[in-house]
Amino acid sequence: MEKGKENKNYLGEEWFLAFKIVTFLLVGFLPSFLFILLFIQYGSPILNYINFLGDLKSSWLAWISAIVISFLLHFIDRLIRLRKKIKTKIEKKFLILIIFSSLMVFGLIATQAYLYVNYLLLNDTLVKLSADENNIFFTDNLNQDVTFKIAVTANPFCSAECRYDFYDVSGGKEIEMGSFNLTTVFSKLKKYTLNNNHLVQGSQTINRFEVSCKSIKTFLCYTGEGESKRAVLITLNYNLSQEDLKFKNYSRNELLLIGKNISLIAEKLAYSNTSLFSINNSFDSGNLQDNYKNLSYSFLRLNDSFYFMKSLWESQNFSSLKKELFQKPNQTNNLSANSEELNSEINSNISFYNNLVGNLTNSRETLKLSSLMNIDSLSCAGLNNLIPDFNSVFGKLIGKTNLSYSGLIVGNISSQIRTFYNNLQTNPSNPVCFLTENITNETISKIEIAPVNFSRYELSLNDPSPVCCFLGTCAPCCENQCSKENYPVIFLHGHLINKALPADYSLDSFSAIKEKLNSEGYIDAGSVVLSQIKEPAGLWGKTDARLIVTASYFFDTNKTANGEITFQSDDKDIETYAARLNRIVELVKYRTGKDKVVIVAHSMGGVVTRKYLQTFGGENVDKIILVTVPNHGIDGKTRDYCALLGAEVACKEMDKDSTFMKDLNSQTSAIVPTYNIVGVGCNMGDETGDGIIKNSSQYLDYATNYQISGTCDELSFKYLHEYIVYPDKYPETYVIIRDILRKTNQKL
Structure with missing residues (x-):
């Protein structure tokens, strides 16, 4: 028992x-x-x-x-x-x-x-990047430093592996690239010295620093090993210092004066050349020719030097110009005086030669007259002795003799003939003298200088056009001549998946698409949040290339005694976010100098964009591209858990039955061209969708709609809604966005 x-x-x-x-x-x-x-x-x-x-x-x-x-x-x-x-x-x-x-x-x-x-809940690696200077202004001959600060937010047990790339966007070449490891405890500083390349005033070059970090998976480090990327655009702007501005004005006047004098020298040398050509073989002008050649050579060197200095001035290379300009006024004055002296000497020689020709001509006439007179035999003998001497002198003058020697013999023979004639006794009973040698009848002409055909030219110094380069191709910087329709593109994130996280996480949503666009000729300017404007307008728009930025409406500014500060504010209503978007649009327009932007918005960012257009109009927007946007609101568990993960007030407004959504959808026509990408393929009960937003909520009647079919893995929190913007998983999304951006207010 x-x-x-x-x-x-x-x-x-x-x-x-x-x-x-x-x-x-x-x-x-x-x-x-x-x-x-x-x-x-x-x-x-x-x-x-x-x-x-x-x-x-x-x-x-x-x-x-x-x-x-x-x-x-x-x-x-x-x-x-x-x-x-x-x-x-x-x-x-x-x-x-x-x-x-x-x-x-x-x-x-x-x-x-x-x-x-x-x-x-997406609390993975977040990289933060900042620069102590985003816009460098060279106003003197000094180089300037820029320091980048890199920090990561991640699981405290994780170590992040980071890669960085400092790239010269203008030249299309690497400055430096490398890697390092980082933890949440420490930050990394990278310092660079940027050289002043002495480009012309108003020119600009662009550098871009990009860093990407991912956590290294360990026993206590849960990570998807996805990269978080940030980029900062650094503009290098070239302006003249006060010293250079003064020298610019001084050197302009000096160069114009030198140019004027060079023009006068050229005119003098042209006269010299014409005069020497007119001399031809009349007399030996070898010394004059040699002098002219030397002066011409000096002129060519001076002229080349002048145009070199002109090019230095027009390229604003004033440091080199100062060295060249120092002795040029004296050289110009000396050459001008020497050219004037040469012309005086040429004129003197020509005048002297013409006098000799005149003397010989007169002497010949005297001889001929004497030969016709009735003279005695003694005088006749004297005449016959003079004629051979005269013919000899005449021949020597024609034979291009030395002008001094010619002057001597012409003077001598002319004197003899004049004396002979003055002493000549005539008697009618005497016969006419019989000439044993004929008086030469050869002709010799005086030198006549042909008119100098020389046109003075007006010299001008043109202020150089500022030069901006993109990937090694240079062109004048954009002022008003570049395409007005090359609008900047603003990428706008959606709702925070985890309100406990920093709002910076939202800036990663379009990173992969921006990276591909950057590889296809766009300039990735990093991210834009509301901040105090300190730089001049249009710095981002001087290079003729399309610019892309990520923007966040989760930040606002507050004025303090020390200026404006930027702070996170992600618990506001959508109307507030729309007002911030309006300020972001104005900021991007200000920085690029463009009058419109293109907005690519994901999820709640699309709702914010539509509210912005409804409130502020489409004057500042060229087109919008919406990606998996709850255009008609949220319901089901998306609505139930929205406020648990994100801001409650925005979640209530996105309820499909809310007054906000009804008011938003009272607009039945597009304010600007609207393109809408709809994600389908995930089971959402009675219909398909992207795992978060149903197909019927995404679809927009007045938009050009595109469907992307995909899958969801709810157990791993991998929804099409999120991964549709990853080109490696859904390349068709990227292709659609890229092709729409290439269009100008036209439907595909």
């Missing part, structure tokens, strides 16, 4: 033990079940959980947690039962050690679970 009772008690204890084990297991699985119950939107919770447990890749932590929790509960239960049996201090210390070890294991599991949930 007692034995049967013992067996019955034994069986009861076994059943009770089995019941406790099952209960402990159920309690162990309860956290993961609640997690699935809360976040899997559609289908049976039990079936969803069974499918979840069957996917060991997603549920391994749930299994481990359930087993460990069950073991700990069973172990604690056993310890409670054994507590009364413990009598010695050693046994009590051993019990405390076991309890402490158990709590440590439980804490480790709890930590793992917490970190894993954080990872699922």
Whole structure:
């Protein structure tokens, strides 16, 4: 009888033990079940959980947690039962050690679970990048430094692996690239010296610093190993210093004066050349020719030097111009004086030669007259002696003799003939003298200088056009001559998935699309948040290339005694966000100098964009591209959990039955050309969608609609709604956006 009772008690204890084990297991699985119950939107919770447990890749932590929790509960239960049996201090210390070890294991599991949930809620790596100067202004000959600060926010047990790239956008070449590791405790500083390249006033070059970081997966570091990227655009702007401005005005006047004098010298040398050509072979002008050649050579060097200085002035290379300009006025004056002296000498020689020709001509006429007179035999003999001498002198003058020698012999023969004629005695009874040699009848002409055909030219110095380059191709910087329709593109994020996270996480949503656009000729200017405007207008728009930026409406500014400060403010209504977007649009227009922008908006960002257009109009917007936007609101679990994860007021306004959504959709026509990308393929109960927004809510009647079909993995929190903007997963999204951006107010 007692034995049967013992067996019955034994069986009861076994059943009770089995019941406790099952209960402990159920309690162990309860956290993961609640997690699935809360976040899997559609289908049976039990079936969803069974499918979840069957996917060991997603549920391994749930299994481990359930087993460990069950073991700990069973172990604690056993310890409670054994507590009364413990009598010695050693046994009590051993019990405390076991309890402490158990709590440590439980804490480790709890930590793992917490970190894993954080990872699922997108609390992964976030990189922050800033520069101490975004716009460098060179106003003197000094180089300037820029320092970049890189920091990461991540799981405290994670170490981030970062890559950086400092790129010369204007020249199309790398400045430096490398990598480093970073933790949340420390930040990294990268300092560079930017050289003053002495470009002309108003010119600009662009550098871009980009950093991308991802966490390295370890036992306590849950991470998707996705990269967080940030970029900063640095403009290098070239202006003249006050010293250079003064020298510019001084050197302009000096160069114009030198140019005027050079023109006068050219005119003088042209006269010299014409005069020397007119001399031809009339007399030996070798010295004059040599002098002219030397002066011409000096002139060519001076002229080349002048145009070199002109090019230095027009390129605003004043440091080199100062060295060249120093001695040029004296050189110009000396050459001008020497040219004038040469012309005087040429004129003097020509005049002297013409006098010689005149003397010989007169002497010949005297001889001819004498030969016709009745002279005695002695005079006749004297005449016949003079004629050969005269003919000889005449021949020598024609023969290009030395002008000094010619002057000597012509003077001598002319004097003899004049003396002979003056002493000549005539008698009618004397016969006419018989000439033994005829007086030469050769002709010799005086030198006549042909008119100099020389046109003075007006010299001008043109202020150079500022030069801006993009990927090695240079052109005048954009003022008014560049395309007005090359509008900047603003990428706008959606709703925060986790309101506990910094709003900076939202800036990563379009990173992959921006990276591909950057590789196709766009300039990625990084991110834009509302901030105090300190720089001149249009600095981002001087290069003729399209600019893309990410913007956030989760930041605002506040004026303080020390100026404006920017702060995070992500708990406002959509109308407030729309007002911030209006200020962002004005800021981007100011920085680029363009009169319109293009907006590419994701999720709630599309609602903010539509509200902005409804409130402020489309005057400043060329077109909008919407990507998986709840155009007709949210419902179901998306609506239920929206406020848990993000700002409550915006979630209420996005309710499909809200007054806000009804007012937003009272607009039935497009204010600007509207393109709408709809995500489908995920089961959302009675219809398809992107896992977060139903197809019917995304569709917009007055827009050009495109459908992208995809899949969702709810257990891993991987929804089409999020991944549709990843070109490696859905390249068709990128192609649609890229092709729309290439159009100008035309439907595809």
